[in-house]
Amino acid sequence: MSHTQDRRLAVLCAIVEDYVSTREPVGSKAVTERHHLGVSPATVRNDMAILEEAGLLVQPHTSAGRIPTDAGYRAFVDSLDEIKPLSAPERAAFQKTLMEAVDLDDVIARAARLLSHLTNQVAVLQYPSLRQSNLRHIELVALRPRLFMLVLITNTGRVEQRTVKSADEIGEDDLHLISAALNSCLTGVPISRLRARRDLVAEKLEFRLRAAAGEFTDTIVEVLEAESEERVVVSGTGNLSRYDVDFSASISPVLDALEEQIVLLKLMAFREKGVSVRIGSENSSTELSETSLVTAGYSNGADGEVARVGVIGPTRMNYPAAMSGVLAISQYLTEILQSHR
Structure with a gap:
């Protein structure tokens, strides 16, 4: 140049x-x-x-x-040659707040609030997709002779719990055998392939335990398939009110778009390495044609990107600050998911 x-x-x-x-x-x-x-x-x-x-x-x-x-x-x-890192106090505050979260839902909610506060924009955070997840661990806990707690943990940190009623009483030793068979056959397997492995679980057990194991397997598949719908969390929509003058008509179309999960999921479906910035007319949604979207992916380490995090605001945006905040949150979410593998 x-x-x-x-x-x-x-x-x-x-x-x-x-x-x-x-x-x-x-x-x-x-x-x-x-x-x-x-x-x-x-x-x-x-x-x-x-x-x-x-x-x-x-x-x-x-x-x-x-x-x-x-x-x-x-x-x-x-x-921009590089994305400016957060200051040491900002990093410490981020880490402390996110590491204090009690579960994945809490992590996602805290991260969205932090990002919104840091950038003064609307934070949009996609949940790790169960469709791209594997089961990491299955736990069976006896509550009563025929009533059990089923705990499912995915490699993206999702935890699902359900109670299961069994037609038969299951002793502690048999419960351990069923649990071992479920973990052996179902963990590390993509959720989309769990149903096809039902017979493998049965083959690992004595005939008398197969019916009970089938009940647990069916419940696992039903729970994970029901919970596999993509979700997006939005935080800080009130920040848009300070930018009302930046929109030619009003912020109402933008607010309406932010309430539509389908619109947000389409926005977050865009995959690009590092921090991605789409400005104004580069956005596919006409309602967001006067906004900019800054996103980055986060992962659990082994399986690549599992979801994205970003901010939405007017095109008159502090891009360096938005890119810095989005990158920091994506890195911290990656660290947290890796620590729970």
């Missing part, structure tokens, strides 16, 4: 930063005074005119100020 191109990119970045901060069109005088680019206002005005011709800036009215277009924001985001 030439010196002139470098300078014009610096002018664009300065305008993006100032407009995000002030929501006022940015003029050449402000750029030279605030950012010390080492050139005259006349040179900056010329650069601004060229950036406008390229579709990266627009002049909203007759004033000399310019504001970024979606393409301008894209060029700004693409110019």
Whole structure:
């Protein structure tokens, strides 16, 4: 990139930063005074005119100020060399809050609130998909002679509990045998393939235990298939009220879209390595055409990405802060899932 191109990119970045901060069109005088680019206002005005011709800036009215277009924001985001890490106090606060969570639901809720608070945007956090999960452990606990607690733990940290009534009384030794057969045949197997392994469980047991084992296997399959629906948690929708002026009509269509799980799941279905940023018209949903979406995937280590976390806000967004927060949360969620493998 030439010196002139470098300078014009610096002018664009300065305008993006100032407009995000002030929501006022940015003029050449402000750029030279605030950012010390080492050139005259006349040179900056010329650069601004060229950036406008390229579709990266627009002049909203007759004033000399310019504001970024979606393409301008894209060029700004693409110019970022690295994502700034959180400060040491921020990292400590994140880690402490998330590590105090009692279960996966609590982790997801806490992470969404943290991300919303950190970025002042709407946080969107996808649950680890059971469709992409494996069973990690099955526990059977006797409550009464014919009543049992079935505890299922997946490799993504999901814990499901159900009570199971058996037609037969099952002693402690037999319960251990059934539990061992279930764990041997069903753990480490994708949930979509559990039903096909029912007969394998029976084959590992004496005939007298097969009916009871079948009851437990059927319950496991039913529970996990019923709970496999994708879910998304949203936190901080109130943050949108502070950006009401950033939308041409109102924030109502955005709020309506955030209430639709299908819309959110489509947004989060986009897969890209690292932190992904989609700006304005790059979003597939027309209701969100004046918003930007910043997302990153998180994983349990061995099985790759299991879900995504992100923020939604107006295109006039502090992209470096949003990208930093999203990346931090995705990394902490990955650490937590790995620790529960």
